[in-house]
Structures are given as structure tokens and as C-alpha cells.
Amino acid sequence: MKICIVGAGAIGGFIGTRLALTGAHEVSALARGATLAALRQHGWRLREGGTLHGAPAHAADRAAALGAQDVVVIAVKGQSLPEVAPQIAPLLAAHTLVLPAMNGVPWWFNRGVAALEGAPLASVDPGGTVTRAIPFAQVIGCVVHASTSTSEPGLVEHKMGRGLIVGEPGGGESARVRALAEVLQHAGFDVTASANVRRDIWYKLWGNMTINPVSAITGAPTDRVLADPLLLAFCSQAMREASAVGAQIGCAIEQQPDDRHAITRRLGSFRPSMLQDVEAGRTIELDAIVAVLREIAQRVGVATPSIDALLGLTRLFARMRGLYPG
Secondary structure (H helix, E strand, O other): OEEEEEOOOHHHHHHHHHHHHOOOOEEEEEOOHHHHHHHHHHOEEEEEOOEEEEEOOEEEOOHHHOOOEEEEEEOOOHHHHHHHHHHHHHHEEEEEEEEEOOOOOOOOOOOOOOOOOOOOOOOOOHHHHHHHHOOHHHEOEEEEEEEEEEEEOOEEEEEEEEEEEEEOOOOOOOHHHHHHHHHHHHOOOEEEEEOOHHHHHHHHHHHHOOHHHHHHHHOOOHHHHHHOHHHHHHHHHHHHHHHHHHHHOOOOOOOOHHHHHHHHHHOOOOOOHHHHHHHHOOOOOHHHHHHHHHHHHHHHOOOOHHHHHHHHHHHHHHHHOOOOOO
8 A cells, every 4th residue: 555644753653664664555754854854864763662663764745746645644733734734635536545643633523513513623623724625535533542752853762552543533334444454453553443433532632631731831741740639630620521522522421530540540650742742842732632622612512611721821831932823
């Protein structure tokens, strides 16, 4: 297969390298700047458990140089997607599958949800730019459960987790999802083909929509956040609000916040992606993780005072550091 990774950062580089290591596919990257230069010089690079893996990479900064693909994996930050989406048109043929391996709520999430139909989610798709650029019929939903980082451009450090959940955005099962799952399994991922990937996306959001921004604001790893009883109570209240929102859009959460905190504790101490971005001076994915949740809550009529406070605090924190648009 011809597979293109759009955004070869921590997650995109992880997926791209593992696919390239199989030797079964032509794996390319649409990248720019230092990452593009590193891919051209060194190829795909991934360090796991002290072992450095590498494979040749075909990288370009223009989609036209790569041509139509069988699968396009989009792994850019959510705030970059409205700019990137129109640029990937040369990668998309009628048969191309688009797999957004991204944090938070994706641009297509409102499709098929009666309470959210009629207008794009402005937080993640301002003006409907992404919706117009990427046909919904070609999208496969995806949830990534992996902890990765980049120690330098083009070099991915894998800490833990190889989980990928894939599924039809509209729900149900399909042959194309099963085929894609097999490709990813062959590359060493722990793949689940889900009949309700929208609910899986909401469940992951429910688990990280507090820890991510709180960690970013405080500079604390996850274990320190969970060890503070006041912060823990605040996170739990915001999660209860998110549960109430989910119940209105067919994404009910059956667990309680304490259940999810226990899962996070078992993962040990780690620095979430939003904290990594702050430390590296990169813009943060606040819209796809918190702002969109507030937008959905407003559209379904659920009050979210704790989520509102979390958004306001994190937004101002990031704006004062030039990490979120003012």
C-alpha cells in the first residue's frame, strides 16, 4: 500500500516508522522544516526500550510531490489542521482512506448527531474548512493510546502503549476497517476495530481533558496532579460535567471519575502532551481537548462551570506565553 503520514511528529513518526519497518508498504511523509530535513537525512527513526529502529523515508513538503495514496494518516496538531487540510488534496483519490491520529474531538464528530448537525464545530473546524477539504465518506475514526515524544526533529521516543482503536465514524463494522486494522496489527500495534469509535473518542477525552491542561498550567506530571486533593476534586467535577454532555450525544460514560483516576495512576508518572508542548514552546491543543467540549455543551444545553474555568485559566496561561492565539 501507499501510505502517507501528514505530520511526522511524536505520533506520526511512531506510526510511520512502525509501518515502514514492515517493508510491506511505501510509506512517505508530508513534513516541513527541521522534521523534513531530518527525514531526508536519516529516514524514519524510533527508539524503543533502548533500541533505535530506522527505515528509509520518502519525505516532501508538497503533497503533489507524493501523489495519490491508499491511506493518509493525519497526525498534525488540531490547531494546524484547518491550514493543512486544503493542502493534502493531491494525496486523496476516490479510494483513499483518511485516518486522523489526533488528540481530542475531530472535526467530523458532529456528523450523525442530531443535536450537533447543521453547523461545523467551530472550535476544531472554523468556517468548515476541514469538512470541505476531507470527504467524510473517506474518514476512518481513530483513537491513539500511546505515550511518545520527540527528543529531536525526526527522532521519536516511545515510552509506553501501542494501542490504536479504529472504526467507521458513523458506527458499525466494515471490511475496510478490518483491512486497515490488519495492516496496523502487522506493524506491531494493538488494534481494536470498534463499532462505536465516537464513544471511544469521547471516553479518551473524558480521561485527559483535565489532566492535560492542569499539568500544562502547573508544570506537574500526572502523579503530582492526582496527589493533590483539591486538584483531584476539581478534575472530578469537570469530568462529571463532561459525562453529562456525553449522555446528550450518545456517548455515555459508565465509569466514575475515581475509576479513571485509578487507571491513570497505574500508568505511573508521565508528562502529558500539552505539558510537553508548553515546555518546548509549541502552541497547545486546547481547542480540540477543552474548547470543543464547552462548545458541544452549549449546543446541547448542559452547564459546565468547571470546564469553563479550566478553559479560561489554560487559555490565558497559554496566551501570556504566546502559545495560544489572542
